[in-house]
Amino acid sequence: MTIKPVNLEKILRDICSYVFVELRFSIDVRALKNELSRQIGHILQSARERAGGKSIINSLRMSSFFTLVFKCIKPLKQVPPIKDYQQYRNDDSMSSILLLRASNEKNYLLQFYPHSNSVDVTFNEIWIEEALSSFDLVGVMHVDDLSYLIRECALTHNINLDVENLLEMLKTEILSCRSTFSPAPRLLTVVLKLNKKDCIRTSDDQNAVDDHQSFSAAEIDAIIGRTYTTRGIKRSYEEDSIAIEPNRNKYREIKLSKDKRDLLHLKDTYHLTDSAFNAIFQFIKSKKKLCSLAEIERLRIKTNSKFPILFTKTSAYVRFEYAVRTAIFVARKHEPKLEQFDTLNVRFNMDGTLIGNKHIVAISINCIEGGYPCQSSKNLVPLGLFEVQKENTELLRQTLPTEFIADIKSVKQISLGAKIVDIRIRLGGDLMNAVYVFGLAGFSSNYPGVFCTQHKNDLHVAEDTAYDKTVTEGKGKNKRTTIVHVGPTSYRDVTKRARSLAEQTSCLATKVNDLGYKCEPLFGDLFDYQDYCIDTLHLKLRIFYVILKDILSHASRTDKDGADHLNIIQQTIKILNKHCEKSVGKRFFFQVDSDNNNKTIASHGKLSGLLQDQFFIDSFPYDDILDDGIAKSARIVVKKFKEILHEIKHTSIKRKGVLKRLSLEFVKEFRQSGLRTTVTPYIHIIGNHLYEFDEFNNLGDYNMQGVEKNNDLLSRLYFSSTNSAKNPLLTMLQKLYRMLEMNFQDEKERNLMREFARTGVYDFVEEDTAESDSADYSPTRHNKVDDLENEDASDQDFSSHTRETEEEEYDEETELDKSMVWEPGKRFNATLLPRSENRFKSFRRS
Known part of the structure; x- marks a missing residue:
């Protein structure tokens, strides 16, 4: 059995940490050390007497714990702070001062303990880490904050410190800990000598250590046995003979x-x-070097030249095949078995965002088989950025280049090594984006559905609410009355009013806006209606918004007029704002609508998906702001919708019929709640199509959260663009591809990704030869030599470099732009080599 010695320093640190942080008391650290050694000595002496000459280990094990009593601990009371530090001290002139502060998950601690002719300053490891960090980085130790607090404490007690040598004393003591410093929490006590005794301090230090009560060295040797030191006694700090200026x-x-x-x-x-x-x-701390802006600009131009970006004044895009291959490379990083699929589904993400006064349509793609990580904003592959005057089908048709659309339609297959894989393009985005892509009339038409041709008056109809409706057509003698069965709709079955491209063509040939078809689809027959699936993020946002809007509408209705009505509204707003502060903070709030003469309640701020979950909790004040009937119904509606979201998000195994039952129950409760008399297109989708999507697709594959985050990134990129006056869209797209590349830390992987995206093939013979040659020497030594050479070369470049003029930089950019060569010639006409010789490195089996 291993016997570990008693670590007195650890016991001392634990006691001090508990007393300082938990109790907020003061400790005479020097007295504590003596009391601790004395009481442990008593315990050992008592155990030795009980052992009767035998080993004292067994005697000590008979007690499971030992009680230690310390007299050097004194309580303090809280007083006004010093700077941002909480201050604890007593009213007497010899009281110690305890300073505490919590900042960025760091707890700063400092105790100022005065004696008759000296002061003990005790501080924790946070001060030591910061001082040593600045010393390692710039060669100068910063202890200004620490010395400032010590001087403030000295002024509080009118103590005269040797200010000239205070900084040097602190630096010396901290540097002495450098060789023994470890991440474990520790305390450091620095003894500062006073120049002279204060005239007010006539009495001896009441808290000074009583040396007569402690054991001598001979007595301790008699109790615990003779001890031998392995090193000399550490000398105390002495002033250097050379005075510091x-x-x-x-x-x-x-x-x-x-x-x-x-x-x-x-x-x-x-x-x-x-x-x-x-x-x-x-970066500076780890690399010890910072390159000049000119060097970064040259590297940026060199990196941008590797992206085959086509651009005009209002557009910047890459070839679709290049983007698809890049998306496959990214997906292969997260799905090693990607090459086993015969068909790869590529999600075509198209979403508009307002940046300043410009409407920007951002198009990106990702490979669905790569999994959810490929949907994140950093893994989305940019396809193009387009500036439009307004988002609608016709303006988009005029803005998107014809060759861009034709290029997308031309990509049907992709070669992965020796295998040809089919590419199926799926449409992603919110419902408004689908309206533009498919050329529909929109939500204001009589047929607002994106997936079916249900009339706006029958959007509430679901499987359990089907009915027969009497329809009258014509006038006079031509008047005819027929009975039409209105039932649930489908997004796949054309017999249940599902939309189709064939129906759209026939309707546009006879009448515009018939069944909600406004014009030809933006991309022609590239997307079928079955290629689009509902985005669960916007579904959640829109329905929670509708529920909140209806709740506020009912809460704004009172039986009073004038001032009485306004008082009730203000009381309701006070209740809602109190709930907001508890659930989501002050970023979202309510106030009286100043633009409305009826004095209704309006919401302000952005309530995102996560904040909606925190806002609509069980403690939402339904009963305090609504009538009893509406409050009960609204609570049930929110509960039912949360059950749907939980089933979509948290159920890994699809349970047959569960989502359908929950969807029908939600639509039924919403209709009966009295919140509103109509049904929105999103609620119609829940009652008719959501469970169909879940049956034939994976709803998680079409979540647009990463795309929305990418839109926020685009706004920041636009306003931080270095050449926004020239081609901001080009600059933004180049930066997106540079950020995408950095998902691969290895430079070889980045080069291989660009090679594969350009040509679709890669020769591994040269790489294998290079790898075998590199095995003949030590890679560690080689890297060190390269690093030294690179550092020397970069230092010379840095010292000799002069800034080029803007005209020279523009000429260099023009030459590099001309060198952007697109190489699709090897797509299918290339003679495919055997699988072992012609496979992309990322597709190798481990």
């Missing part, structure tokens, strides 16, 4: 303060976020 230290302090202020001004002037500033700091 006060003026030099003062100059350094002033210079550091000025540099910090200049750096803060630089951060504020150029709008550097905290995360960006911290990322640059960490």
Whole structure:
């Protein structure tokens, strides 16, 4: 059995941490050390007497715990803070001062404990880490904040410290911990000598250590046995014989303060976020070097030249085959068995966003077989960015280049090594995007459905609410009355009013806007109506918005007029805002609608998907703002909708009939709740199509959360674009591809991805030969030599580099743009080599 020695330092640290942080009391650390050693000595002496000359280990094991009593701990009371630090001390002149602060998951701790002729300053590892971090980074140890707090504590007790040597004392003690410093929590006590005793302090230090109560070295040896030291006694800090020049230290302090202020001004002037500033700091800390902007610009131009981007004044895009191959490469990273599929489904994400005063349509793709990670914003493959005056089918038809649409239609298959894989394009986006793509009349028409041709008056009809309707046509003698059965609709079965391209063609040939068909589809026959699936993110957002809007509408109705009505509305708003603060914070709030003479309640702020879950919780004040009947119905409607969301999101195995039952129950409760008399297109989808989508598709494959996050990124990229006056769309698309490339940390992988995206083939013979040659020498030594050579070369470039003019940079960009060569010639006409010789590296089996 391994016997570990007692770690007195750890016991001391644990006691101090508990007393300082939990109790907020003070400790005389020096007295605590003596009391701890004395009481442990008593325990050992008692155990030795009980053992009777035998080993004392068994005697000590008879007690499961030991009680230690310390007299050096004193309570404190909280007083006004110093700076941002909570201060604890008593009213007497010899009281210790305890300072605490919690910031960014870091707990700063400092105790100022005065004695008759010295002061003990105890602080925790956070101060040590920050001081050593600055020393490792720039070679200067920053202890200004620590010395400032010590001086403030000294002024509180009118103590005269040796201010000139205070900084040097702290730096010396912290540096002495550098070789023994570990991530484990620790405390450091620095003893500061006073220049002279204060005239007010006439009495001896009441908290000084009573050395007569502690054991001598001979007595401790008699109790626990003789001990031998393995190293000499550590000498205390002594002042160097060469006096430190006060003026030099003062100059350094002033210079550091000025540099910090200049750096803060630089951060504020150029709008550097905290995360960006911290990322640059960490990069310099790890790499020990920062390249010039000219070097970064040259690298950016070189990297951009590798992307075959076609651009005009209002568009920037890549060839569809290039984007598909890139998406396959990204998907292969998350799905190793991707090459086993005979058909790959590519989701075509098309969404519009307003950036400033410009409407930008962003198109991206991802491979569905790659799984959910490929839907994240960082893994979406950009296809194109287009500027439009307004989002509608005809303007999009005029904006999207004809060759761009034709190129998308031409890609039916992709070669993966020796295998030809079919490509099926699926449409992704919200319902409004589908309206533009399919050329529909929209939600304001008599047939607002995207998937079926149900009349707007019958959107509430589901499987359990079908009925027979009497329809009258014609006038006079030609008047005819027929009975039409109105039943549920489908998105696949044309006999149940499902939309189809054939029906659209026949309707447009006879009458425009018949059954909601407005014009030809934007991409022709590229997308069938069955290629589109509902986006569950927008489904959730829109329905929760409808429910909240109806709740506010009923809460704004009172039986009073004038001031009485306004008082009731304000009380309701107060209840709602109180619920907002508890659930989602102050980012979302309610107030009286100033544009409405009826004094209704209006919501302000953005309520995203996650915030909606936190807002519509069980403690929502339905009963406080609504009548009893409406409150009960609204609570049931929200509960039913949450059950649908839970079934969609959290059920890995599809349970037959469960989602259909929940959908029908939700539509029924919504109709009976009295919140509104009509049904929106999204609620119609729940009652008729949602369970169909779940049966024939995976609803998670069509979630647009990553696309929405990508739209937010586009807004930031547009306003931070370095050449927004020239070609902002080109700059944005280039940056998106640079960010996509950095998902692969290895430069070889990035080069292979570009090679595969351009040509679809890759020769592994050269790479295998290079790998075999590289086995003859040590890669560690080789990397070190390369690093040294690169550093020397970059230093020379940095010192000798002069900034080029804008005309020279523009000429260089023009030459590089001309070098962007698209190479699709090897797509299918290339002679495919055997599988082992002609396979992309990412598709190899492990």
